[in-house]
Amino acid sequence: MSRIMARAEQRMARNRQRYQHLLHEYGARPVTEGALTVEHLLRGNRGVPAALTDTSFVHPGQGLQFLGTTSCQEMVKLATLPEQVFWYILLDTLPTDDELRDFQEDLRSRATVPDYAWAVLEALPVEMHPMSQLQVVTNALEGESQFRPRYQAGMPRQEHWRWMLEDGLDLLARLHQVAAAIYRRRFLNAMPLAPDLTLDWTAQFVQMLGIDDSNGLLTAYMRQYVITHADHEAANASANTAAIINSTMATMASTLVGTFAALSGPLHGMANQDALGFLEGVLKHFGRLPTLPEAESYLENFIAAGGILSGFGHAQLRDLDARFVVLTDFLDRTPEIARRHEVIACMRLFAEIGPGVLKKFPKIANPHPNIDFGSGAVLYGLGMTQRTFFTVLFCISRMWGVIAQAVRARAELRPIIRPLSYTLDMVEAAAVQGPETLRPYFTV
Ligand code: MLT
Numbered sequence: 001m002s003r004i005m006a007r008a009e010q011r012m013a014r015n016r017q018r019y020q021h022l023l024h025e026y027g028a029r030p031v032t033e034g035a036l037t038v039e040h041l042l043r044g045n046r047g048v049p050a051a052l053t054d055t056s057f058v059h060p061g062q063g064l065q066f067l068g069t070t071s072c073q074e075m076v077k078l079a080t081l082p083e084q085v086f087w088y089i090l091l092d093t094l095p096t097d098d099e100l101r102d103f104q105e106d107l108r109s110r111a112t113v114p115d116y117a118w119a120v121l122e123a124l125p126v127e128m129h130p131m132s133q134l135q136v137v138t139n140a141l142e143g144e145s146q147f148r149p150r151y152q153a154g155m156p157r158q159e160h161w162r163w164m165l166e167d168g169l170d171l172l173a174r175l176h177q178v179a180a181a182i183y184r185r186r187f188l189n190a191m192p193l194a195p196d197l198t199l200d201w202t203a204q205f206v207q208m209l210g211i212d213d214s215n216g217l218l219t220a221y222m223r224q225y226v227i228t229h230a231d232h233e234a235a236n237a238s239a240n241t242a243a244i245i246n247s248t249m250a251t252m253a254s255t256l257v258g259t260f261a262a263l264s265g266p267l268h269g270m271a272n273q274d275a276l277g278f279l280e281g282v283l284k285h286f287g288r289l290p291t292l293p294e295a296e297s298y299l300e301n302f303i304a305a306g307g308i309l310s311g312f313g314h315a316q317l318r319d320l321d322a323r324f325v326v327l328t329d330f331l332d333r334t335p336e337i338a339r340r341h342e343v344i345a346c347m348r349l350f351a352e353i354g355p356g357v358l359k360k361f362p363k364i365a366n367p368h369p370n371i372d373f374g375s376g377a378v379l380y381g382l383g384m385t386q387r388t389f390f391t392v393l394f395c396i397s398r399m400w401g402v403i404a405q406a407v408r409a410r411a412e413l414r415p416i417i418r419p420l421s422y423t424l425d426m427v428e429a430a431a432v433q434g435p436e437t438l439r440p441y442f443t444v
Pocket of ligand 1: 238314
């Protein structure tokens, strides 16, 4: 048994005990003060505590905190590899050097992508959006599930987490290969490159893209990119979708297909693609980097005309995204990247003036940039100029967090996620006559 499995064996048993204790001893205790309002229901349950998150928490002011304690800024100092962060959010501790080596070896042993998955990719139109290609091939990899046949054969519930983890590790070992192959096929008209298994996961990915990275900057940025995008608690659209799908005992591959589908929306993972589009539009409009006053008036007119500035604001954050701070710290340490393309200077200019301009529009709750505003510009500066590929990078990053969350949820024997829903008539009756009109429909 590889060490990640052995460590998970102990940890998951402990987690399950804690979860069951809370449920049985304190199940009836309230966790919210305010009642659910009509506005909550009508506006996408914004602000309603509706998901359990173990792997990370997003503090409205301080942003992403791994395990609810380790800030994003601290995390990138403690860990340089996604493998370490995965171990951390799965097992609540960083791996020792030995454990890390063992885990990397485990991933390498799973690296074979079955031929039929490559055949599925080859059958797709080359021009198909890279996100759609990724979803189709991930769905095909469902055929490799070790969870499904065991579930059908009646394995005990206590075993579910183990096979979710096995499937998750297989997918971690393979989907970066699929992503790199999509990149080469779609943008370079080239065959996939086999992974160099002497490298770590991210270095393999960059090597398989075939982009020149002789100075190692793309690899360094990608390692940080994967870490900062891996997890953002459990209520964002992709993680929440994943939690629901996985709670039905669908396989990990199906869970990831749903995760990726949620990320493909421009209000979620595709915002990074659109943010770069905005910056390119600015540079085209001025034919150069605008001055500060030019940028301010351009943005003001853009918002006043109903434009949506992708990569600004956030459903949960009320301050500058900690992940954006990590990104700009990286840029400060590597000034050579900014010199490569003025899109980076343009991004930093709008990040600086954006909050002041957006504050003039009272409806905007958070006028600060989030990670999506900057991540694409840095990729562009590093030679990855094909913006329709950016969300694929988000997907192969978010999968680390989604897999850790699903394994933990199954280890705790959590049930299917199934909240209540009411018709608009029922909500209207409750609003006008009082919430007791809904009482006959309460099922808990
Ligand atoms: C994310 O990383 O999932 C995004 O910032 C969206 C969110 O947290 O709601």
